[in-house]
Structures are given as structure tokens and as C-alpha cells.
Amino acid sequence: METRRVQRLIHHSAAAWLLLRSAMLTAQGTSPSTLAPASTPAHQIFDLSVFVVAITGGIFLVVGGLLAVALYRFRARKTDPLGEPAQIYGSTQIELAWTVIPVLTVVVLFLATARIIFAIQDAPKPKSALDVTVIGHQFWWEFRYPKYGVVTANELHIPVSSDAAPAATFLKLTSADVNHSFWIPQLAGKTDLIANHMNAMWMDPQKPGLYLGQCAQFCGSQHAMMLLRVYVDTPEQFDTWIKNQEHPAQQDSAVAAGRMVFERQACMNCHTVSGTAATGRFGPDLTHLMSRATLASGAMDNSPANLRQWIKSPDTFKRGALMPAMQLTDEQLDQVTAYLETLK
Amino acid sequence: MSDYPLPISQVIDPSTSESVRSTFLENLHGWVVTVDHKRLGILYILYSTFFLLVAGAEALVIRIQLAYPHNHVLSAQVYNRFFTMHGTTMVFLVGMPFLFGFANYIVPLQIGARDMAFPRLNAFSFWLTAFGGLLLYYSFLGGAGLYGVGNAPDVGWFAYAPLTARSFSPGHATDYWALALIVSGFGTLGTAINIIATTISMRCKGMTLMRMPLFTWLLLIVSMLTLVTITPLTAAQFMLLIDRYLGGHFFDTQAGGSSLIWIHFFWIFGHPEVYVLVLPAFAIANEIIPVFSRKAIFGYPAMVAASVAIMFVSLSVWAHHMFTVGMTSVSNAFFTLSTMLVGVPTGIKIFNWIATLWGGRIRFTTAMLFCIGFLFQFLIAGLTGIMLSVSPWDWQLHNSYFVIAHFHYVLVGAVVFCIFAGIYYWYPKATGRLMNETLGKWHFWLFAIGFHITFDTMHCLGLLGMPRSIYTYQPDRGWNFLNLVVSVGGLIQGIAVLIFAYNFIVSYWRGEVAGDDPWDAWTLEWTTSSPPPVYNFEEEPEVHSRRPLWDLKHPDDPDWEYES
Numbered sequence: 001m002e003t004r005r006v007q008r009l010i011h012h013s014a015a016a017w018l019l020l021r022s023a024m025l026t027a028q029g030t031s032p033s034t035l036a037p038a039s040t041p042a043h044q045i046f047d048l049s050v051f052v053v054a055i056t057g058g059i060f061l062v063v064g065g066l067l068a069v070a071l072y073r074f075r076a077r078k079t080d081p082l083g084e085p086a087q088i089y090g091s092t093q094i095e096l097a098w099t100v101i102p103v104l105t106v107v108v109l110f111l112a113t114a115r116i117i118f119a120i121q122d123a124p125k126p127k128s129a130l131d132v133t134v135i136g137h138q139f140w141w142e143f144r145y146p147k148y149g150v151v152t153a154n155e156l157h158i159p160v161s162s163d164a165a166p167a168a169t170f171l172k173l174t175s176a177d178v179n180h181s182f183w184i185p186q187l188a189g190k191t192d193l194i195a196n197h198m199n200a201m202w203m204d205p206q207k208p209g210l211y212l213g214q215c216a217q218f219c220g221s222q223h224a225m226m227l228l229r230v231y232v233d234t235p236e237q238f239d240t241w242i243k244n245q246e247h248p249a250q251q252d253s254a255v256a257a258g259r260m261v262f263e264r265q266a267c268m269n270c271h272t273v274s275g276t277a278a279t280g281r282f283g284p285d286l287t288h289l290m291s292r293a294t295l296a297s298g299a300m301d302n303s304p305a306n307l308r309q310w311i312k313s314p315d316t317f318k319r320g321a322l323m324p325a326m327q328l329t330d331e332q333l334d335q336v337t338a339y340l341e342t343l344k
Numbered sequence: 345m346s347d348y349p350l351p352i353s354q355v356i357d358p359s360t361s362e363s364v365r366s367t368f369l370e371n372l373h374g375w376v377v378t379v380d381h382k383r384l385g386i387l388y389i390l391y392s393t394f395f396l397l398v399a400g401a402e403a404l405v406i407r408i409q410l411a412y413p414h415n416h417v418l419s420a421q422v423y424n425r426f427f428t429m430h431g432t433t434m435v436f437l438v439g440m441p442f443l444f445g446f447a448n449y450i451v452p453l454q455i456g457a458r459d460m461a462f463p464r465l466n467a468f469s470f471w472l473t474a475f476g477g478l479l480l481y482y483s484f485l486g487g488a489g490l491y492g493v494g495n496a497p498d499v500g501w502f503a504y505a506p507l508t509a510r511s512f513s514p515g516h517a518t519d520y521w522a523l524a525l526i527v528s529g530f531g532t533l534g535t536a537i538n539i540i541a542t543t544i545s546m547r548c549k550g551m552t553l554m555r556m557p558l559f560t561w562l563l564l565i566v567s568m569l570t571l572v573t574i575t576p577l578t579a580a581q582f583m584l585l586i587d588r589y590l591g592g593h594f595f596d597t598q599a600g601g602s603s604l605i606w607i608h609f610f611w612i613f614g615h616p617e618v619y620v621l622v623l624p625a626f627a628i629a630n631e632i633i634p635v636f637s638r639k640a641i642f643g644y645p646a647m648v649a650a651s652v653a654i655m656f657v658s659l660s661v662w663a664h665h666m667f668t669v670g671m672t673s674v675s676n677a678f679f680t681l682s683t684m685l686v687g688v689p690t691g692i693k694i695f696n697w698i699a700t701l702w703g704g705r706i707r708f709t710t711a712m713l714f715c716i717g718f719l720f721q722f723l724i725a726g727l728t729g730i731m732l733s734v735s736p737w738d739w740q741l742h743n744s745y746f747v748i749a750h751f752h753y754v755l756v757g758a759v760v761f762c763i764f765a766g767i768y769y770w771y772p773k774a775t776g777r778l779m780n781e782t783l784g785k786w787h788f789w790l791f792a793i794g795f796h797i798t799f800d801t802m803h804c805l806g807l808l809g810m811p812r813s814i815y816t817y818q819p820d821r822g823w824n825f826l827n828l829v830v831s832v833g834g835l836i837q838g839i840a841v842l843i844f845a846y847n848f849i850v851s852y853w854r855g856e857v858a859g860d861d862p863w864d865a866w867t868l869e870w871t872t873s874s875p876p877p878v879y880n881f882e883e884e885p886e887v888h889s890r891r892p893l894w895d896l897k898h899p900d901d902p903d904w905e906y907e908s
Contacts, residue, residue: 030820030821030822031808031809031821031822031823032808032809032821033807033808033809033822034740034741034807034808034809035807035808041736042740044736045736045737045739045740048734048736048737049731049734049737049740052730052731052734052737053731056727056728056730056731059727060723060724060727063694063695063698063723064720064723066698067698067701067719067720067723070698070701070702070706071701071706071716074637074701074702074703074704074705074706075705075706075708076638076705076706076707076708077705080705084638084639084705084898085638085639085703085704085705086703087639087640087901087903087906088639088640088642088699088703089640089642089643089644089906089907090642090643090644090645090646091643094699095643095646095692095695095696098691098692098695099688099692102687102688102691102692103688105687106681106684106685106687106688109684109730109734110677110680110681110684113677113680113734113735113736114677114680116736117673117676117677117680117735117736118673118677120736121672121673121676122673138512175597177506177512178504178506178507178512179504179506179507179603181668181743183743183809183811185740185809188739189668189736189737189738189739189740189742190668190739190740190742190743191668191670191739192668192669192670194597194603194604194669194670195506195597195598195603196597196600196601196602196603197602197603197604197669197670199669199670200670212809212821213809214811214814215811216742216743216744216811217504217743218424218499218500218504218507218743218812218813219507220424220507220512221420221421221424221498222420223424223813223814223815224420224813224814224815224816224817225420227818298818319419319420319421320420320421
């Protein structure tokens with residue numbers, strides 16, 4: 001009986017909330033909005049938030065209304081009699097009432113919240129779950145798929161989950177340097193990445209597509225350009241993608257000169273290209289650079305012109321990024337760009 | 345009241361200060377060496393008003409930068425310095441000095457004392473705070489490190505380790521941040537000790553604790569809380585400096601230290617700090633709302649009890665800033681509950697204020713308007729606080745613009761509104777002249793409208809996934825229009841503050857002469873002349889109730905007949 005009333009309350013307020021939300025969504029396109037959940041944890045949080053908004057909204061209407069009435073009804077008027085109004089010093093009954101009612105409200109809110117805390121945080125990990133390790137760097141993301149031996153950066157690919165074929169992704173998160181925070185609002189709440197400290201979170205997105213987010217813990221000068229893209233793939237897309245990532249880098253003799261530049265200059269000290277001598281760990285893995293849509297953690301599109309300019313002068317796009325300008329000649333730049341363009 | 349004057353009134357002839365005009369240098373020297381609580385109070389207020397303008401200007405530049413996506417008014421580095429300095433300044437150089445300024449000026453007057461318990465400690469504390477602020481701002485000039493790196497601090501006002509380690513924060517910018525706050529922190533501790541000693545031991549005859557004005561009560565509670573909160577911050581900052589220069593590894597994750605320890609230390613300071621700032625705002629509202637409703641405060645004992653309860657509960661909620669660092673589900677549940685519980689005593693206060701208004705004859709002076717703005721905004725801030733305490737929802741909202749909106753609702757919507765209210769209310773006591781009410785109302789309405797345009801919109805940006813501390817954003821996220829709105833609101837607030845500054849300065853010479861008691865108020869500060877003489881009271885007052893002036897004005901119906 002009571003639960004049904006609460007459910008109805010949730011439904012009504014959810015309707016109003018959804019209206020607001022659809023109004024906001026039409027105005028925005030690809031916004032990483034918390035109001036458009038697409039994964040179980042995000043959905044649970046959203047439903048809880050609707051319940052909380054209903055209760056706090058009710059409190060606001062009652063208390064704000066009382067305040068407004070008091071201000072209007074008891075404003076000083078010219079017609080007031082002389083002297084002061086009646087002095088009232090307090091009332092134990094009334095004060096007791098407005099202590100007990102908030103306490104009861106807190107109990108209700110707390111119980112509703114505790115349920116969701118445990119449901120999300122202590123959810124058992126299914127055997128079929130995909131494991132990904134996320135490592136935060138100033139100012140980019142490293143993703144490791146231990147089961148597949150795949151390492152990539154900045155663009156996370158995970159499979160879609162459906163009732164028929166549930167496929168949750170469990171992330172382990174840590175940092176190589178300062179604190180960061182992993183946040184894709186449509187898929188789950190955020191989790192911090194902290195050095196010497198392994199965190200965990202999970203999501204099971206229900207709709208394929210691209211989901212946007214970015215680092216949510218201030219991490220230094222280019223914190224704002226530590227963008228994050230999550231591709232939720234259909235099972236077939238994901239298989240194709242992961243198979244391609246498992247291969248070592250393509251060897252194309254046509255761009256041997258560029259590869260030479262890459263391996264003789266300092267590039268290989270920081271970057272890995274699997275199957276070659278380049279095994280650096282400071283920067284993103286470039287084995288399949290061309291399978292990514294963006295460069296420099298989303299700072300710009302992955303086009304040959306942008307890539308060349310980025311290598312020439314990282315400051316153009318992301319001043320403060322830790323990649324140095326290597327002072328390459330124009331010829332070397334062309335060669336190394338051509339080489340990187342083959343890393344599909 | 346007793347009839348004989350204290351001997352000191354024979355030594356100091358009150359007429360001399362009027363008749364003998366000193367030179368400018370003598371005057372200046374007098375202000376520098378003063379140990380008079382009123383002069384120190386005014387120094388605090390002027391100091392923090394100055395930094396309010398500085399930090400406000402920083403906020404405006406920040407908002408100009410964020411008005412459009414990919415804007416280039418500020419570079420990433422300069423933006424990071426600006427938001428760090430804005431936050432640090434507002435909390436340490438504006439919020440706390442303002443409130444200590446009010447406390448310095450008002451508390452001794454309200455309890456019928458001649459000065460604070462330790463006048464010289466008082467002066468010492470002020471100058472520590474003042475030089476701490478100057479040291480922080482000197483970083484803009486002197487902070488460049490060995491290789492020209494570093495300038496003003498750019499690690500956020502929360503300065504999370506290990507970003508503050510020497511490997512990630514070279515140069516001396518972070519040292520300026522830590523040292524300046526250590527210095528001003530000692531000043532704060534000195535003042536807190538002073539206020540506690542004053543309220544405990546300097547109350548006039550008849551003023552029992554339960555007859556103490558609520559303003560003084562709240563400042564006593566705040567001072568006790570300050571002793572508990574500033575110390576962990578100071579300790580953590582010393583540890584940070586040890587890490588940076590003496591090879592310590594407290595927070596140095598590269599050497600096995602822990603970032604989480606810093607975060608705990610910071611919020612064990614940082615959350616009670618919010619109450620250190622907001623309780624004095626309550627204190628001001630507690631004086632102004634009854635006077636302009638023409639009624640005694642409703643439920644005085646409950647107000648005291650609720651304030652003490654807030655003090656204790658506020659010490660157990662710090663980890664609600666840490667729901668995303670990976671605590672266990674039980675810890676998350678615990679801090680959810682403790683945070684929600686703060687809502688109970690806070691709710692009692694709001695109800696008591698409304699009950700004070702109820703049945704009154706409300707006069708809408710500028711001071712009262714700012715208090716009413718405070719009531720509405722604090723109600724909303726409390727409710728968004730409940731939302732943030734819901735830890736799963738906080739996983740979404742944490743570090744988003746929703747949080748920025750929430751704490752600006754508290755720190756601007758409540759604290760700054762009450763500071764303005766307090767200035768309009770006590771300005772005539774300190775200067776002898778009233779501030780202009782017409783300009784005051786322009787100030788209030790523009791500031792309130794600008795405030796809501798800015799901060800109501802920020803809530804929406806947070807829900808749409810915009811994180812804080814970013815110097816720019818991508819145009820495809822759906823945040824463009826709302827950010828422009830936020831910036832426009834910021835400009836309106838800026839105009840309102842300029843009107844205030846003009847009013848504040850010009851009223852000193854041109855304001856209407858106030859008299860001793862312009863608001864027909866009830867506490868002891870209104871029995872002295874405006875401005876009060878150096879020694880405050882010629883003879884020690886004696887009180888019989890919480891509203892001594894009410895008793896004087898209504899001898900047929902005195903308060904003490906009703907108070908237990």
C-alpha cells in the first residue's frame with residue numbers, strides 16, 4: 001500500500017522530470033547528460049534522484065510557501081496600530097513537531113539511498129564480464145584489456161549489453177601520476193583514479209553508440225582537454241575491433257623512412273608500437289592509432305594535417321601537454337606522419 | 345543599573361577625540377598600532393571588502409573566459425591560477441576575515457565589555473591574517489621558480505596531492521599557497537581563542553550564557569569549531585612543505601605516500617570550515633530578522649541547541665566530499681546518513697526564523713531584504729545539500745557544476761548576503777551615518793537577480809555533465825547557451841557590488857546621521873553612541889534579559905518576566 005503510493009509519487013514526478021529532460025535534450029544533441037541514463041547504474045541513480053527531487057521539492061514548496069505567506073501577511077502597514085506586535089518566545093510542541101518531521105524524512109531518504117549504494121557498489125561480478133584496467137595520465141587515458149593483451153588510449157570500446165546477452169564491463173581504475181576521475185554521465189557515476197589505490201566500477205550499456213565524458217578531477221594545466229570517448233559496440237563490432245587490436249602493428253615498407261624517424265628520434269622512448277622496437281610507456285600506445293577518431297585525448301580530430309601539426313608543435317592544440325616538440329625537419333615530419341597513418 | 349562611573353572615564357575625556365584633530369600620519373599610526381577591538385573590526389572589514397572586490401574581479405574574468413566554448417581570454421595555466429586564487433581568496437581572505445571583523449566589532453559591545461579579552465593578541469592576529477593575504481598575492485610577482493615556471497598557485501583551492509608534489513608543481517607557487525595560509529591560519533586561531541575567552545569571561549553583570557545575544561552565541565560556537573578545523577589544515581600544510589623540501593613522503597604517491605591522506609586532512613578541515621563560514625551568517629540573521637520583524641527570536645533555547653548540534657554533527661560529515669574516491673559501501677552509507685542529519689538542526693533554524701517573522705510587522709529595509717534573500721537561498725542550498733548527500737547521486741554530481749552551484753548558494757546566497765545585511769545593519773553604529781537605502785535596494789535587487797541567473801543555471805550545467813575546473817569546453821556538449829547565461833548573471837552581480845562599494849564609501853561622508861539606535865533595536869551595542877567611544881561603556885551595564893533595550897523601552901512589559 002505504502003510502496004504503491006511511493007511508486008505513484010515517483011511516476012508523477014518522473015513524468016515532470018522527463019518533460020524537463022526532453023526539453024533539454026532537444027536543445028543539445030550529444031550532451032553527456034546525467035538525465036539520459038543508458039546503463040543500469042546510471043538508471044538506478046536517475047530513478048533515485050527523481051525520488052529525492054520529489055521529496056526535497058515538496059519540502060521546498062511547503063517551507064518556501066510558508067516563508068512567502070509570512071512575508072506578505074505580516075508586512076508592516078500604515079494602518080498598523082501603534083506599539084509593537086505581540087511577543088512570542090517559543091512553543092515546545094511546535095518546535096518538537098518540526099524536529100520530528102525532518103528526522104522521519106531523513107530516515108526515509110537514507111533507506112532509499114542505502115539500497116542503491118549497496119545495489120550498485122556491491123553488485124556481484126558476472127563470469128561473462130569484460131575486464132578493463134583504466135590508468136589515468138596527465139592528460140590522457142590508458143585502457144588495458146588483460147584478457148586480450150590489448151592496450152589502447154582515450155577511446156574505450158565496450159560491448160552492448162542486452163537481456164538476452166548480458167555483457168557488463170568491470171573497470172579497475174588507478175593513476176600513473178596525479179588524481180583523475182573517470183566520468184561518462186550516461187553510463188555510471190564517476191570514480192576517481194588515484195595512484196597506489198585501485199578502484200572499481202561497472203556499467204552495462206543498453207544502447208550502442210558513442211558516449212562522451214571527460215576527466216572530472218582537476219589534474220593540472222590541461223585537465224579540460226582530458227576528454228573521454230566510450231564506444232558501445234554491438235557484439236559483432238566489438239569482436240571485429242578487438243581482433244584488429246590484438247594484431248601487432250602493420251609493417252609497410254613504403255613508410256620505412258618514417259618508421260626510422262620514429263625509432264631514431266625520441267618518439268619510441270614514450271610510445272609503444274607493438275611488433276617494433278618502440279616500447280615506451282609514458283605516452284599512449286600507437287599500435288593502432290588510426291583506429292581512433294581523435295588525437296591528444298580528444299583535443300582534435302584524427303586527420304593527417306592535425307597529426308602532423310600535433311607532432312610539430314603540441315602547444316598548438318594542448319599547451320601544457322607533456323609531449324615535447326621534437327624539432328623535426330619538414331621532411332621528417334612528413335615521413336613520420338606517413339608512417340603513423342599506416343598504423344590502422 | 346549602578347550610578348557611579350568607572351574610574352577610567354575620568355582618565356579619558358570623551359570630548360577630546362572630537363575637539364583635537366590629529367594629522368594624517370598620527371591617524372595612520374593610530375590605526376596601525378591600535379589594539380581597540382572596534383578599530384580592528386573595521387580593519388578586518390575593510391581588508392576583506394578589498395579582497396571581495398579582487399576575488400570578484402577574478403570570478404568575472406573566469407566567467408568571460410567561459411562565456412563561449414574555446415574562448416581564448418585566458419590560457420589554461422592562467423585560468424587555473426585564477427580559479428585557485430578566487431577560491432582561496434574567498435574562503436580565507438574574504439569569508440573568515442569578514443566574520444571575524446563583525447565578531448571583533450560586535451561581540452564586546454553586545455556583552456557589555458570594554459574590549460576583547462586579549463587586545464594585543466587581537467591586533468597580532470589581524471596583522472598575521474593581513475600579511476598572510478599579502479603573501480598569497482605576492483606570489484603573482486614573486487612565485488616564479490628556478491626555471492621561470494610557477495606563478496600564482498594553480499593547484500585548486502583544495503590542492504589535492506600529489507598534484508602539489510614538486511614533480512607536478514615545480515617552482516614556488518604551491519609554497520606561497522601553503523605558507524600564506526599557515527600564516528593567516530595562525531591569525532585565525534588567535535582570534536578564535538580571543539573570542540572564546542571574551543565570551544566566556546568578559547560578560548557584563550547579569551548576562552548569563554542563556555541571556556547572551558544569539559550573534560555572540562554563534563560566534564562562540566564558530567570559534568570553538570575554528571580551533572578544531574584550522575589545525576588539521578595547518579598540520580597538513582606543514583606536512584606538504586616537509587614533503588616538498590625535507591624529503592618527506594606523506595603525500596608523495598611516487599614514493600609510496602598517500603593522496604587519500606591529504607584528501608582526508610583537507611576535508612576534515614574543509615567541511616567544518618563551511619560551517620565556520622555559515623554559522624556567523626546565521627548569527628547576523630539572528631540579530632536582523634527579529635529587529636525588523638519587531639518580535640523576539642522564536643525558540644531561543646532551540647536556536648542555541650541547534651547551533652551546538654550543527655557544530656558537533658559538522659565534524660562527522662567530511663567524507664561526503666569523498667564519495668568518489670572508492671570508500672566501502674558502508675562508509676558511503678555512514679557519511680550519507682551523517683550528512684543528512686545536519687538537515688535536522690538546520691531545518692529547526694529555518695522554521696524558527698519563519699516563526700519569528702510570523703505575526704510580526706516586517707520592515708523591508710535593505711538589511712532585512714538581504715536576510716530574506718538569505719532565507720530563500722539557504723533553504724534551496726540545504727535541499728541541494730540533501731541531494732548531494734545521496735551518495736549514488738553524488739557519484740554523478742560530484743565535481744560537476746551542480747556542486748559549484750550548491751556551494752555558491754551557501755557561500756554567496758547565504759554568507760555573502762548576510763555579510764551585506766550585516767554591513768547595512770551595523771554601518772551606522774561604526775560610522776554614525778546610515779548607508780543610502782535607495783542605492784541599497786538597487787544593490788539588493790541587482791545582486792539577487794544576478795545571483796539567481798548565475799547559480800540557478802549552474803545547477804542545470806552540472807546535471808548536463810559539465811565538470812568543474814575546466815578552462816574551456818567543447819562546443820558539441822550542449823553547454824554553450826547556459827554558460828553564456830551564467831556569465832551574464834555574473835556581470836549583473838558585478839554591477840551590484842560596484843553600487844555597494846560606491847554606497848559604502850560615499851555614505852561615510854554624505855550618509856544621513858544615524859543616532860545611537862537607528863533601527864529601534866534591543867541589544868547592548870545600540871546603547872552606546874555611534875560610533876562608540878574607545879571604552880564602549882562608561883559604566884558596566886547590567887542586564888536582566890536577552891533584550892536589555894526592550895526592557896528599557898517597555899518597562900511595563902519587560903522580557904525577563906517571560907524568560908525562564
